[in-house]
Amino acid sequence: MFKYKKQHQVSNSFILGIDADDTLWENEALFYEIQDRFFELMSHWSEPSETNGALLENEKTSIPVYGYGVTSFVRSMVLTAIEISKGEIETKDITKIFSWGDDLINAPIDLLPGVEEALKDLHDSYSLLLITKGDVLHQRAKVEKSGLSDFFWNIEVVGEKDTDIYKMLLDRYGINPEKFVMIGNSIISDVLPVLSIGAKAIHVPHHTTWELEIPDSKELENVDFPVVENLGGVKEILLGWNK
Numbered sequence: 001m002f003k004y005k006k007q008h009q010v011s012n013s014f015i016l017g018i019d020a021d022d023t024l025w026e027n028e029a030l031f032y033e034i035q036d037r038f039f040e041l042m043s044h045w046s047e048p049s050e051t052n053g054a055l056l057e058n059e060k061t062s063i064p065v066y067g068y069g070v071t072s073f074v075r076s077m078v079l080t081a082i083e084i085s086k087g088e089i090e091t092k093d094i095t096k097i098f099s100w101g102d103d104l105i106n107a108p109i110d111l112l113p114g115v116e117e118a119l120k121d122l123h124d125s126y127s128l129l130l131i132t133k134g135d136v137l138h139q140r141a142k143v144e145k146s147g148l149s150d151f152f153w154n155i156e157v158v159g160e161k162d163t164d165i166y167k168m169l170l171d172r173y174g175i176n177p178e179k180f181v182m183i184g185n186s187i188i189s190d191v192l193p194v195l196s197i198g199a200k201a202i203h204v205p206h207h208t209t210w211e212l213e214i215p216d217s218k219e220l221e222n223v224d225f226p227v228v229e230n231l232g233g234v235k236e237i238l239l240g241w242n243k
């Protein structure tokens, strides 16, 4: 059972929102691995690029209803398999797709380099709020498995990371937007909506970015935010802002 670790300390310093997937640990890479297995399975009927296109379309319609995460992904693969094979896909292959979902759920947590040290350091000076989107049970299980949960004052698993959700979270915790900094790997989820409510954001890019998380260049006009190579670079930016 998940327990809240500690009370939020009211202070004048920033409150940090920290993303989890691909900011603290590898995530997309696991999905890409399964996607490759899926492309291979479907290669009897279609080329990887065609399978990928159909899968993305199904993900776009699944996410608003089923949310981000493994449930949506597995549903999208099954639908895509039925469509592309025109119903020829066999039950044993559908079963295989479901087992890939289990593989994702049970995958070990692979922390990104330097994350634990960086969190330890940030935790000494700031209140850390983990903000992640996806399946509630899976996301919470990953936080517990990661061994990082003690660094966080609270864990928020949300359905979407948009302006309304960030406003709601800041309201709920009584956080002044000027004192809030979101840190994460996705410009669309961790940076742009946060800047639009008058808070700050620090981008920590990851080596993989899901197609649905890539902003178009128009969205990047007139916005400015620091980019750091890894979580270890965040402290310096914060100290610069505090001056």
Ligand SMILES: [Mg+2]
Pocket: 019, 020, 021, 022, 023, 184, 185, 186
């Ligand atoms: Mg992320």
